[in-house]
Amino acid sequence: MKLRIQNGRVIDPSQDLDAVTDLFIDNEKVAAIGEAPDGFENAEIIDATGKWVLPGLVDLAVALREPGQTQKGNIATEGRAAVSGGVTTLVCPPDTNPIVDTSSVAALIQDKADEAGMANVFPIGALTKGLAGEQLSNMMALTDAGCVAVSNHRYPVVNTKVLSRALEYAATHDLLVVFHPDEESLSEGGCAHEGLMSTMHGLAGIPEEAETIALMRDLLLVEKTGVRAHFARLSCAKSVEMLADAKASGLDVTADVAVHNLLLTDQILSRFDGQYHVLPPLRGDEDRLTLIEGIKAGVITAICSDHQPHEKMAKIAPFAATEPGMANVEVLLPLAMELMDEGDLDLSTLLSCLTCGPANCFGLEAGSLSVGSFADLIIFDSTARWQWTHHNRKTKGHNSPYFGTTLTGQVIATFISGQQVYRLA
Amino acid sequence: MMRSEPRALQLNEHGQLKHFLTLDGLDKTILTEILDRADSFLSMGEQSVKKVPLLRGKTVVNLFFENSTRTRTTFELAAKRLSADVINLNIETSATSKGESLLDTLKNLEAMQSDMFIVRHSDSGAAHFIAEHCTPNVAIINAGDGRHAHPTQAMLDMLTIRRHKGRFDGLKVAIVGDILHSRVARSQLQALTTLGVEEVRLVGPKTLVPKFFEEMGATICHDLEAGLKDVDVIVMLRLQKERMKGALLPSEGEFYRLYGLTEETLAWAKPDAIVMHPGPINRGVEISSEVADGAHSVILNQVTNGIAVRMAVLSMAMSGQLQRDSGEDEK
Numbered sequence: 001m002k003l004r005i006q007n008g009r010v011i012d013p014s015q016d017l018d019a020v021t022d023l024f025i026d027n028e029k030v031a032a033i034g035e036a037p038d039g040f041e042n043a044e045i046i047d048a049t050g051k052w053v054l055p056g057l058v059d060l061a062v063a064l065r066e067p068g069q070t071q072k073g074n075i076a077t078e079g080r081a082a083v084s085g086g087v088t089t090l091v092c093p094p095d096t097n098p099i100v101d102t103s104s105v106a107a108l109i110q111d112k113a114d115e116a117g118m119a120n121v122f123p124i125g126a127l128t129k130g131l132a133g134e135q136l137s138n139m140m141a142l143t144d145a146g147c148v149a150v151s152n153h154r155y156p157v158v159n160t161k162v163l164s165r166a167l168e169y170a171a172t173h174d175l176l177v178v179f180h181p182d183e184e185s186l187s188e189g190g191c192a193h194e195g196l197m198s199t200m201h202g203l204a205g206i207p208e209e210a211e212t213i214a215l216m217r218d219l220l221l222v223e224k225t226g227v228r229a230h231f232a233r234l235s236c237a238k239s240v241e242m243l244a245d246a247k248a249s250g251l252d253v254t255a256d257v258a259v260h261n262l263l264l265t266d267q268i269l270s271r272f273d274g275q276y277h278v279l280p281p282l283r284g285d286e287d288r289l290t291l292i293e294g295i296k297a298g299v300i301t302a303i304c305s306d307h308q309p310h311e312k313m314a315k316i317a318p319f320a321a322t323e324p325g326m327a328n329v330e331v332l333l334p335l336a337m338e339l340m341d342e343g344d345l346d347l348s349t350l351l352s353c354l355t356c357g358p359a360n361c362f363g364l365e366a367g368s369l370s371v372g373s374f375a376d377l378i379i380f381d382s383t384a385r386w387q388w389t390h391h392n393r394k395t396k397g398h399n400s401p402y403f404g405t406t407l408t409g410q411v412i413a414t415f416i417s418g419q420q421v422y423r424l425a
Numbered sequence: 426m427m428r429s430e431p432r433a434l435q436l437n438e439h440g441q442l443k444h445f446l447t448l449d450g451l452d453k454t455i456l457t458e459i460l461d462r463a464d465s466f467l468s469m470g471e472q473s474v475k476k477v478p479l480l481r482g483k484t485v486v487n488l489f490f491e492n493s494t495r496t497r498t499t500f501e502l503a504a505k506r507l508s509a510d511v512i513n514l515n516i517e518t519s520a521t522s523k524g525e526s527l528l529d530t531l532k533n534l535e536a537m538q539s540d541m542f543i544v545r546h547s548d549s550g551a552a553h554f555i556a557e558h559c560t561p562n563v564a565i566i567n568a569g570d571g572r573h574a575h576p577t578q579a580m581l582d583m584l585t586i587r588r589h590k591g592r593f594d595g596l597k598v599a600i601v602g603d604i605l606h607s608r609v610a611r612s613q614l615q616a617l618t619t620l621g622v623e624e625v626r627l628v629g630p631k632t633l634v635p636k637f638f639e640e641m642g643a644t645i646c647h648d649l650e651a652g653l654k655d656v657d658v659i660v661m662l663r664l665q666k667e668r669m670k671g672a673l674l675p676s677e678g679e680f681y682r683l684y685g686l687t688e689e690t691l692a693w694a695k696p697d698a699i700v701m702h703p704g705p706i707n708r709g710v711e712i713s714s715e716v717a718d719g720a721h722s723v724i725l726n727q728v729t730n731g732i733a734v735r736m737a738v739l740s741m742a743m744s745g746q747l748q749r750d751s752g753e754d755e756k
Contacts, residue, residue: 199637200449201606202549202572270449272550316528316558318548320571 002026002040003418008048009377012055013352014368023053027418032371048379049410054351056088056376058367060256061232061304062329064121065396067108068097073396074220075109078329079118081395083422085330086411087305088376089359089366090119094126094299095153100135101126103145110146118421119361120376122148122364124178125165133157136166140173148362149230154279156214158184164221171227176362178230181214181239182280193235193283193322197266203319206281208236211424215239219246220399222253230361231255233306235280237290244299254361256302257291259335260326263342264288270400274315274322275401278306295345295353302358303350305332309397327397331388333380334407375418434556436745438452443745444565446737447574448550456583456619462737463584463750466506467730479740480509483540487513489568490527490546495704496568496578499728500543504733509541527551530559535560541743542566549573549608564742578703581734583620585727586658589699593620599694600650602626602662602711605635605673609703610662618642625696628652629684632673646673649684653693661686661702661712677710687713691721698721 001026010016010033017033020021024032024040031037058347062082065073082090085314092109096098096222100109101228106123113121137148146265157163187210192198194205207312211283215231222229231243232255243255264282268409294300308325315322328335339345359367369377387406390398435444437452442455454498469475485504487497497513504511516530527546534542541564544552556565569575583593590596596618604610617625618641627634628646640643646652653659662667664680674680686700700721702711708714716722 071680078744098450196637196640199635201640202570202611206571272553313528318527318546318551318554320548322549 004036004040005046005048005377005379008051009367010053011347011349011351012355012369013030014055014356015370016348018348019399023369023377025415025418028374030369030371031375032377033260033369043171045147046379046413049266052380052382054086054378054380055355055367055369056378056414056416057086057327057332058089058364059087059259059304059332060091060302060306060361061085062090062092063095063307063309063325064092064109064110066096067105071311072314075112075121076116076118077394078114078307078309078364079113079121079356081307081327081330081393082119082424083414084331084394084411086378086380086414087329087332088378088414088416089256089364090120090123090329091122091124091148091362094124094151095131095155098337099126099131100124100142100147101129103138103141106142106145106147111415117365118365119424120416122146122155122362123147125150127152127170127177128157128162131155133159133162136169139170139175141172143175144329147178148364149178151180151232154180154182156182156184158223160217160245164225167225167227169219173227174228176228176230178232179215179218180232181218182212183210183214186210186213190280191277191324192269193266193281195266195284195401197269201269201272203269205236208287209238211280212238212242215242217374219251219336223251229253233258233261233280234291234294234300235261235283235287237287238293240290240299244294244297247299253372255294255300256304256358256361257286257295257300258306259303259328259332260306261333262288262291262303262339269319272319273401274319277319277322277324277325279324292339292345295349302361303336304358305329305355306420307395308397308399309395313399314418315399326400327395328391328400328402330394331400331402331407333408335402335412337382337409376416378411378414379412382409384408386410426662434553434756437748439748441745441748442520442738442742443550444556445576445589445742446556446565446567448576448612448619449574449583453619454585456580456616456712459580459734459737459741460584462741463580463730463733466733466736472618475506476508478508480504480507480743483509484538485509485511485512485541485543485739486534488515488530488534488542488544490514490551490567492542493569494547495728496545499731500568500735502542503732506732507736507740509739514619515730527553527555531555533561539563540746541739543568545569547571547636550596564746566738566742569608572611574612574752576612577607577738578609581617581727581731582613582660582701582703582740583616584730585628585723586699586732588726589723590657593617595620596622596658596731597624597626597656598622598658598660599626599646600660600662601649601652601686603664603668604629604638605633605711606665606668607662613660614638614641614643626652626656630674632667633668644694649690650693653690656694657698658698659686659691659694659698661700663703663705664711681710681730685691685711685713686716688715688719691716701727701728
């Protein structure tokens with residue numbers, strides 16, 4: 001099957017491309033950009049005049065909730081939500097039930113994802129059995145079953161010797177380890193950034209040291225073991241500085257941030273609205289601005305949705321009693337685009353953090369439209385104004401503070417390996 | 426869907442109270458109105474017939490998710506003196522299904538056509554949550570939510586101060602003890618700042634007095650002598666025994682030695698200083714018996730004033746609810 005997507009503004013940071021041109025797809029892959037190769041005379045044509053043609057987004061944090069928590073979401077619903085938001089490749093965390101600590105769970109997730117035919121799904125395997133922080137998981141079996149990294153997710157490995165050995169073992173096999181730096185003894189029981197707002201509103205605080213102390217320990221162990229490391233969901237200014245220093249001293253580590261930590265601060269807590277209850281918490285404005293600076297400086301190279309769908313009741317409670325997380329995968333791109341105004345980020349850097357940036361963090365073959373790549377792409381109307389609501393949402397999740405808000409920019413169509421998997425009705 | 430700000434949530438379109446959730450966002454005029462009205466109810470309490478018909482025919486539900494004898498009793502008495510029908514519900518909550526049972530409970534009580542909920546709950550923001558999820562014509566009165574606010578306690582303290590000192594401007598007030606966990610201290614700080622006292626000092630060790638309170642307009646003192654020097658009002662807070670477990674303090678004995686109010690330490694304050702305590706008192710932990718029962722103590726006046734302040738708040742919120750209704754009818 002041959003396809004010509006014509007006259008769109010093709011923006012692909014992986015090859016420094018930003019031009020109004022034609023994109024040619026042969027079978028599953030990008031065949032050419034610009035001039036038509038031979039054999040495209042009778043190709044199907046999609047007119048993208050006035051629209052953007054982008055690599056499909058790569059989201060490093062999409063909880064699918066399956067197996068085990070299908071009241072919140074499942075692989076089919078969250079996969080559909082992802083592609084409707086232009087996410088063609090997603091990485092899902094190991095905190096399912098059962099946990100992704102056996103190859104059968106990893107295989108189940110991928111089989112279901114294939115069956116759903118939506119986004120490309122790459123699970124993260126558990127670093128320790130049951131995420132309990134005690135015994136090493138069968139990391140190689142998990143890797144062979146398709147896991148792209150191992151992580152203990154937000155569950156702490158309290159015993160530093162266990163962590164050190166887990167990293168040594170992962171390094172032996174050149175596995176990528178994903179860290180969620182969090183010193184549990186400091187964050188336990190907290191639900192908001194420790195600062196004026198949490199103090200004023202009597203909400204138990206999570207100090208920045210909960211993140212930075214764990215980050216420092218993790219960095220020292222990464223340096224010692226030489227393991228490939230990615231730091232997930234940074235929230236503090238200080239973390240960006242620590243990571244920049246580590247990189248400057250030669251440590252080859254990557255990092256991501258959740259889009260809401262770039263857009264929102266703890267000022268919003270005055271509403272006591274559980275929709276803003278996330279972990280790590282929304283922090284101060286200096287933290288937010290430093291995270292954006294971290295993106296500009298290349299310390300942080302991925303922006304993710306940190307998609308965590310919940311059933312309605314999970315958020316209907318006083319703030320601290322609500323379950324943390326937002327379900328924003330289908331509006332990741334319009335939310336991220338707000339950073340161009342809010343944070344003075346240029347389009348190329350921004351799109352890089354949503355495509356080739358995250359793909360490179362995890363070594364995924366995704367996030368690029370270079371010739372020969374899989375034709376995972378989206379057609380995007382960058383000026384469309386639309387309202388995201390409980391009624392038109394695709395996620396099963398009921399939890400986002402952005403329901404009812406008017407967003408700018410909308411995905412028109414999504415293609416995976418040259419096949420259209422989503423088209424805006 | 427953006428949630429409304431607390432300020433907007435508790436006032437009707439005429440700027441009158443329709444709920445009473447927090448002192449945050451309430452101006453001096455409203456706080457003074459509460460005190461004035463409470464004053465008039467106080468004189469009524471001295472008469473032989475203590476009832477007024479302001480809440481006649483209204484159903485008030487005391488909804489206590491946390492135990493409290495004193496606060497619940499004074500609210501009950503306040504509502505009864507306003508001629509309301511009062512139901513007391515003490516609801517034990519399991520930690521796991523708190524949210525769900527809370528909402529279910531509310532729906533049930535709504536269905537019984539209650540007019541007012543007086544709520545105490547262990548989660549900060551619980552009263553806001555209930556105000557947002559109830560039918561709009563039920564008035565919600567916050568009787569203490571987590572560490573966040575205890576606005577009627579703060580207002581009865583303000584009444585006590587005004588009745589003894591006759592003013593707020595120029596006063597120096599010290600609040601001593603476990604500020605971190607205290608909803609009373611937070612609401613007092615807001616009330617005192619709004620009513621225009623000269624200085625509010627928060628006194629205690631760093632573990633119990635976070636630095637962020639400075640940004641809320643308080644002066645922080647870690648030394649009791651500096652904290653009490655020349656103050657007009659001393660508020661001692663109750664020290665919960667659990668605080669020793671969280672490594673916040675070494676022992677009750679050491680706390681008493683450093684921050685306890687005794688006849689000796691009281692001497693640092695002005696000679697006519699008054700001593701308050703929201704109760705219940707831990708004698709020999711934060712305050713000595715001599716001081717608690719002494720000439721400076723106004724602790725029992727606080728209780729009496731509590732009924733009057735609660736009558737004032739209940740009647741104002743109910744009238745704010747009715748005003749709101751008639752306002753809507755006009756449209």
